[in-house]
Amino acid sequence: MPVNLSAPEAQQLHPVKGLALGIAEAHIKKPNRKDLLVIKLSPGTKVAGVFTKNRFCAAPVILCKEHLAQSPARQEITALVVNTGNANAGTGEEGLHRAKQTCVALAELLDCEVGAILPFSTGVILEPLPVDRILAGLPQAVADLREDNWLRAAEAIMTTDIVAKGVSKQIFLGGQTITITGIAKGSGMIHPNMATMLGYIATDAAISQATLDDIIQYAVNRSFNCITVDGDTSTNDSLIIMATGQSGLAEITTDNTDYAVIRQAITEVAIQLAQAIVRDGEGATKFMTVKVEAGRDEAECRKVAYAISHSPLIKTAFFASDPNLGRILAAIGYAGIDDLDVNTLQLYLGDVLVAEHGGRAISYEEAQGVAVMKEPEITVRVVLNRGSAEATVWTCDFSYDYVKINADYRS
């Protein structure tokens, strides 16, 4: 079960003025489930996106990048369309054709250019997209468009997710209430650059295109690029941030004093969504924060944090609540810092110093480690003592259920 995570209430997800969401049950893979989402944007909405770096990226990812590039000011994006049940990845030319068919059909329904549609797919790879079912479902989704549909939208993009993921917050700027609401999906194949995830965050603030492009990079580097479940990088990862500009507040640019505030608020929503993905990690029973401090640069801190976060040996020991800390030392040792002096670093489990001087701390008693390991949220902290850089990665443990879920996924 997800670690300290439950689905939001519908009323907790504040509508974002100028953005409507419509859902359909299109029977893409299974009947009687929401599996198609259309997000319609009011004219002038600014849109920014970041996408998977996987070379086998999905057909919709290719089209999204094309459509965003054709629309340099990105004010001409009219709608997004998301299907679950099929990733349309590893589908070659025919896959591209079917993704484009989806865009054409939605553009006709909404009376806009084909290039004003951004398509997204998530689900099984290497299977042909059942595009006819999507086309048949689109009118139902469009008829359903409403501003207060965020929770149902979060449910419509779930695949192996147990819990729908949505986060909303409001801030006050220049006498106005600004809303930021986001939804995401993902629970396996999670790795930075990016997780197997789809994320959509919207605000009613007006934000210049260049500023939105800055904000998305800032936010993704501190959220979705800091999580891992199993080290696999998906073919379909996409994060989109949209600013409808309907709040009445003047446009925010990087020169504006509101810039840092809105950037921070969007980043916090992104972090909560990213952590929700880990909390709902396939088979997760524990939420782990791996913090590496006092490194020479962020890159080496991330190397160590990921070596720990990816190790099946460590993740299974956390599943068993077993403070088998030697496995963490081993991971630090093979993380790839060639000149690491293992005698000068400290390893903490929670607040407990467990290792220093190349071995177990004299003060450490097994009972302390056992106590920390029983908690559902555990922090592993490594102090390298060779600089002032740091990095944090969030991950989860590795249980029988991870194997079960992934061995059964297609059946």
Place this chain on the structure above:
Amino acid sequence: MPVNLSAPEAQQLHPVKGLALGIAEAHIKKPNRKDLLVIKLSPGTKVAGVFTKNRFCAAPVILCKEHLAQSPARQEITALVVNTGNANAGTGEEGLHRAKQTCVALAELLDCEVGAILPFSTGVILEPLPVDRILAGLPQAVADLREDNWLRAAEAIMTTDIVAKGVSKQIFLGGQTITITGIAKGSGMIHPNMATMLGYIATDAAISQATLDDIIQYAVNRSFNCITVDGDTSTNDSLIIMATGQSGLAEITTDNTDYAVIRQAITEVAIQLAQAIVRDGEGATKFMTVKVEAGRDEAECRKVAYAISHSPLIKTAFFASDPNLGRILAAIGYAGIDDLDVNTLQLYLGDVLVAEHGGRAISYEEAQGVAVMKEPEITVRVVLNRGSAEATVWTCDFSYDYVKINADYRS
């Protein structure tokens, strides 16, 4: 259960003249099991070793390197001592002291220099080595020294191994029978450079020191550095090759026509031992050969082979006999070849072409993939079509039992 692997019969492991093995039950971690091994070498035996690159390498690894370095011709190594049940890693200064105590005690028993002893440990990390039990067990092991003790020696170095691993072959050179016999242990924490493994290979051929140093690098690069179970690199990995020179055949050097023959024979023993470790991989039900061909260089072929071999998503799908081939495409895509053109590569499962032109091959039918996946030995072949280099990695699937074994290991 191990995949197509059973323990050798005692008589299949030919003695190597000039090398004796003695075993004791020293109760290092548990009673009534063989857990201490002494290997005694006749004078003049040449010894070469390669060791883990983990920065947190174990105390015995540090001592082994020191003793081999102090003995440049490496003819002065008299004996090896191996304990299971405790890795003596992450144990700081005290761990080094205890490893040295072991060497001192064995040197006294065998009347040799302390630097003529090579110590090895394997088992749990970060726990103090119970050196008193080792010292108490050494006389029993020395009293047991015999040339035909290879199988019992293989049993004595097992930890989570289900099956004892030993390989022996004989070749005929210059009218003489040359014997090569080796044993190894390891089944989890298996990753290149090197696996969590201990390996000891001996021959009665006479081989010059420089030639033996060449041979060990050649052999390890084609065997133990081509396997992975879970991507973790141990603190204790060690491979030792010994040439007693007792066969009567003249010394082999790199100029000698026998050089390629003996090198190949030793490499074959190393490959069989390395594959045995994967076949006995923790929880393994399938043996996977991942072959990447027609790459620009070996490095990029290895990147792709390891991306496939490390993916928990792929390994759980193989466990389920599910030809979820999209996961393999995804791994190829994130392997790190930035300019990879996914439209020009082919993916084969066994002999079946499953993907090309960026998607599923037109000729492919699911039933073909299912048939291949039911076999206990499966080859995944990726043809990159961008050069002439290739690389092979051997790995296993990822099952419930992997989680069970590693969640329970310390209890």
